[in-house]
Amino acid sequence: LAKTTQPISMDSYEGQEVNITCSHNNIATNDYITWYQQFPSQGPRFIIQGYKTKVTNEVASLFIPADRKSSTLSLPRVSLSDTAVYYCLVGEVNTGFQKLVFGTGTRLLVSP
């Protein structure tokens, strides 16, 4: 499974756009990139998943360059409630078994 590297923490203010970059240099051809969000005392929650280029949903955007060795989660106009830990994961999606490997994640703190 490809190892990921993310910043340990980030700070932002309400209303700003936050971009969290994840490095995954040894990503395999069949690997997808998935981001989860986790609040204290709760389980992780799926945010977004992509394979290449750009994916957007109602919560975030995911930018993946052509070499796929990194990806960027973009959170538009964050609010205090976006304070959480964000995990970047890579792994095969279309095989019989998907074992997600979580790193230590990025702790995002949004201040007023």
Added chain:
Amino acid sequence: DTGVSQDPRHKITKRGQNVTFRCDPISEHNRLYWYRQTLGQGPEFLTYFQNEAQLEKSRLLSDRFSAERPKGSFSTLEIQRTEQGDSAMYLCASSLGAGEKLFFGSGTQLSVL
């Protein structure tokens, strides 16, 4: 969609005691996963089920740990002869199938005194 339910939310036990946790997945999900999370770390994979079959177990899952999913519905995770190092949040997740996103429960926080 009632979500993944875990019981109890908190468990305090003495070293050497046995504990059992329960997970009720989303009803139509045939895959069920157990993860363990310690403070400041991301969740670590323990085991997963496809319906009632336990298909993968992590090396983290010592012989004191056992998981079952009878009839492919709810699952239980039992820890025998608990140790202080077992103190952690135990998370359960389910998914519709291969390649589908995981839905996590709120976890069971275990404290071994």
